[in-house]
Amino acid sequence: MGKSAQQKKKKRADDFKKVKLKVGKKKPRAQNETNASVKTQSIAIPEQLKAHGTEPTTRRKVGFSTLLSQLQHYNSTVRLGALKGIQELLNQHPELLKQNLGSLLGETSALLIDADSLVRHQAVSLLRELATRPAPTCFVPFFPIVMARLSIAMTHLDDAVRLDSLDALDILLETFPHLSNVETLLCHFMELISNRGSEVRGEKQRRLLVNPSGKMTSQQWRVKVLLRLSRFLHTILGSEEEGGAFQLDSLDVGSNVETQNALHVEWKSLCKGDQEVELFEHAGSRPSLATIFRDLGGLESLKYFVGCLIPLLLECWVEASSTEKKSSPEDLLIMKEVAESVLHLWRLAQRGIGIHSVVSYCYILATVSQTFIDWWCALLFRSVAVLTWLSGLPNQLLQLKARCPSLSALMLAAVELGLSRNEQHLLHNLDNLSHCIYDPSQGLFIALQGHIDCQWSLCRMIYRLPLLSEKLLSSFAHCCLQGPLAPGLAVSIIWIHSSSPDPHTSHWTATCACFITNYPLSLLSL
Structure with a gap:
């Protein structure tokens, strides 16, 4: 019995003992192991490859x-490759565009807010092709979708997305100027360059947007935004002047109304496919939409936008025309775009005031007096912001010179208007800088030699100066001797000399002799 117990105990110990295998030996398979391997073989059918x-x-x-x-x-590389592939297919198969225009516009405009800049740029490039290839009437039903996606991009939190949205806006303004959602886009423009005042502090006016952590400077950002704003306002004025809206005189009352704007169909051309029939509401080569896409919403809406935009534009001008630093090309571009935007807003206001005056003529005639209008205009003109802006124009003219004649002409017109109002600050500044403006070597008068209108404006300003010194008269004489002037302009300068206290000077004797030699016919006509 003792030997049997020892054997059982040893057997139990062997069951739990780890088997040590020799080098090169494999563990033997268990007796209850199940083989789960499956053998497969591929069958190639030629019909599957077709x-x-x-x-x-x-x-x-x-x-x-x-x-x-x-x-x-989800992968940006795949999205970028898909955009390039769609462009490739549209170039090879243009018929795909008309069949899938709605889905293409929806998906492409959704990528305007993509996180990858390469995808956004490629989406803008594809959007340009989608906007320029089909007829304008095909784009009309899908325009609200594109405008909604563009509005999201223009109000995005990312600065890069907002900047790229301006490129998409350029495409719509160039291709479809009559379908611009004026009221919405003006709100977005104000959000791009300004911030709302704090409601807690009671600030109602908007403030210019400053982003120190941005990749581009505030001046570069404002140049891009103001350029689009000026182009957008110019598009609005152009669409109104071209007569895109409904005109009463275009309606022939004597004819049958049912036959007006009738569509004449030639069935032979229709069957051959040479003629297409559009059965939508706005069929035609130039759709005329009487919807919110072109309306400012009345005079009150225009007044609101002008009241919000003008202070911001004046702040941009004052910031760019600071006398503490020399004006850079970006500052000059900002001032140019501000001047053009103010001019466009003024024309829009004139158009709105004209329409409002016709509608409410009796009310205006009964309630508003001419005395109140004159007082209001004088009070508006003498505001502090406008006076500060006007007094700095002579300095800006000297820095600008002939680099941008169109901007110089606008600034000279503003100076003449201010002088006609007898603004003392502007007159004092012009008197101090007169020797620099009419300098015969590097003055503004000589720099604008090829622009007769600007020189005439400078010549008319001489009559506003309080006193003509001998040095200034000598500068006029050298200006006449420096180069050829227009006969009428030279005659005006001689008349200025003749009305001066001491007209008999050596400089003016030489000037008159030179003028008689060069312009004998103009003197005979005096």
Whole structure:
């Protein structure tokens, strides 16, 4: 019995003892192991390799529907490749554009707010092709979708997305100027260059936007935004002047109303495919839309936008025309765009005031007096901001000279208007800088020699000066001797000398002799 117990105990110990294998030996398989391997063999059928559809593909053998679905892919590289593939297919197969215009516009405009800059730029490039290829009438039903996506991009939190949205706006302004949502876009423009005042502090006016952490400076940002704003306002004025809106005189009352704007269809051309019939509401080469896409919402809405934009534009001008630093090319561009934007707003206000005056003529005639209008205009003109802006124009003219004649002409017109109002600060500043403006060597008068209108404006300003010194008269004489002037301009300068206290000077004797030699016919006509 003792020997049997020892054997059982040793057997139990062997069950839990780890088997040590020799080098090169493998562990033996268990007796209850199940073999789960499966043997397969491929069968090649030639019919499977044939394409069942006629869908065009790119050089990478990707179809249009696949590319359209890849525009929503989570990977930015796949989205970028899908945009390039769609452009490739549209170049090779233009018929795809008309069949899938709605889906293409929806998916492409959604990528305007993509996180990847390369995808956004490629989406703008594709949007340009989509906007320029089809007829304008095909784009009309999908324009609200594009405008909604553009509004999201213009109000995005990322500065780069907002900046790229301006490129998409350029495409719509160039291609579809009559479909611009004026009221919405003006709100977005104000958000791009300004911030709302704090409601807690009771600030109602907007303040210029400053972003120190941005990749570009505030001046560069404002140049891009103000350039689009000026172009946008110019587009509004151009669409109104071209007669895009409904005109009463274009309606022939004597004719039958049912036959007006009738569509004449030639059935032979229609059957051959040479003529297309558009059955939508705005069929035609130039759709005329009486909707919110072109209306400012009345005089009150225009008054609100002008009241918000003018202070911001004046702040941009004052910041760019600071006398503490020399004006850079960006500052001059800002002042140019501000001047053009104010001019466009003034024309829009004149148009709105004219329409409002016709509608409410009896009310204006009964309640508003001419005395009140004169007092209001004088009070507006003598505001502190306008006076500060006007008094700095002579300095800006000396810095600008002939680099931008159109901007110089606008500034000279503003100076003449201020002098006609007898603004003392402007007159004092002009008197102090008169020797620099009419300097015969590097003055503004000589620099604008090829621009007769600007020189005439400078000549008319001489009559506003309180006193003509001998040095200034000598500068006039050298200006006449420096180069050829227009006969009428030289005659005006001689008349200024003749009305001066001491007209008999050596400089003016030489000037008159030179003028008689060069312009004998003009003197005979005096």
